[in-house]
Amino acid sequence: MSQIVFEHVTKIFDPDELVLEDISFRVEKGEFLFLIGKSGVGKSSILKLLSRQEDATEGKIYIDQQDISQLKRKEIPYFRRKFGIMQADMRCLRDRTAYDNLLLVMRSCGYSRSRSRQRIMEVLGRVGMAHKAGRYPQELSVGEEARVLLARALLTDPQILLADEPTANLDPDMSWDMMNLLNDINRQGITVLVSSHSVELVNIMHKRVLTLVEGMLVSDEKNAGYSAKALDIFEERRVRQLREGRILKNR
Numbered sequence: 001m002s003q004i005v006f007e008h009v010t011k012i013f014d015p016d017e018l019v020l021e022d023i024s025f026r027v028e029k030g031e032f033l034f035l036i037g038k039s040g041v042g043k044s045s046i047l048k049l050l051s052r053q054e055d056a057t058e059g060k061i062y063i064d065q066q067d068i069s070q071l072k073r074k075e076i077p078y079f080r081r082k083f084g085i086m087q088a089d090m091r092c093l094r095d096r097t098a099y100d101n102l103l104l105v106m107r108s109c110g111y112s113r114s115r116s117r118q119r120i121m122e123v124l125g126r127v128g129m130a131h132k133a134g135r136y137p138q139e140l141s142v143g144e145e146a147r148v149l150l151a152r153a154l155l156t157d158p159q160i161l162l163a164d165e166p167t168a169n170l171d172p173d174m175s176w177d178m179m180n181l182l183n184d185i186n187r188q189g190i191t192v193l194v195s196s197h198s199v200e201l202v203n204i205m206h207k208r209v210l211t212l213v214e215g216m217l218v219s220d221e222k223n224a225g226y227s228a229k230a231l232d233i234f235e236e237r238r239v240r241q242l243r244e245g246r247i248l249k250n251r
């Protein structure tokens with residue numbers, strides 16, 4: 001049974017914004033995949049649905065065979081520990097060191113100081129930042145801060161890493177670095193989902209690529225490059241017409 005299953009998932013935001021329409025896919029444990037598409041197509045929404053930061057309007061999502069809509073509110077914090085989450089709008093807190101940023105997470109999960117120390121140094125080591133543990137965020141380059149954020153996402157020993165535009169603020173060299181790190185983490189057995197619109201990076205990586213256009217999944221390809229479909233204005237019009245046709249029919 002697959003680790004992640006999306007079955008006919010639709011997401012409508014209030015009041016009436018159809019953001020994702022009838023999305024179905026499966027991800028096996030240990031896979032690496034990209035979610036691509038223009039800004040606003042629903043990449044972040046998919047990642048948020050996965051970790052129950054948002055709820056699906058229709059359809060089912062299963063993680064490790066569990067229907068996540070059935071999770072009780074008090075079960076959600078524990079459920080979220082399955083995921084390491086990197087979001088484009090997340091930053092380190094400016095008033096404390098890289099180490100203390102991670103300590104905050106460990107302490108809020110109830111770990112002791114000594115257990116925390118061991119784990120923090122381990123994850124900082126994995127992203128090549130152990131030697132800068134004592135630095136404040138403003139003493140780090142953007143790329144280094146991104147590494148610390150990746151380390152933070154790995155703290156709870158997640159089975160699935162959700163990286164939402166992890167290279168959004170990075171120059172090409174740092175982006176390449178980040179992709180290599182994500183690849184290493186994937187090789188250690190963690191399932192990795194990355195949203196991106198960086199054509200070059202997605203092309204070079206040759207991973208599975210899910211392409212979204214206007215909230216619909218238009219292709220799912222193994223060992224793929226960046227799909228021209230994601231950029232194709234005609235594809236966008238086709239999907240829009242399809243949707244409008246259906247809306248009219250349903251009235």
Ligand SMILES: Nc1ncnc2c1ncn2[C@@H]1O[C@H](COP(=O)(O)OP(=O)(O)O)[C@@H](O)[C@H]1O
Pocket residue numbers: 013014017019037038039040041042043044045046
């Ligand atoms: N909380 C929200 N409330 C209303 N609309 C939202 C919310 N979050 C996202 N959207 C809308 O959903 C669409 C898809 O957004 P998003 O998933 O962030 O796309 P992407 O990550 O591909 O840029 C956008 O039109 C956005 O405005």
Ligand SMILES: [Mg+2]
Pocket residue numbers: 040043044045164165
């Ligand atoms: Mg996004």
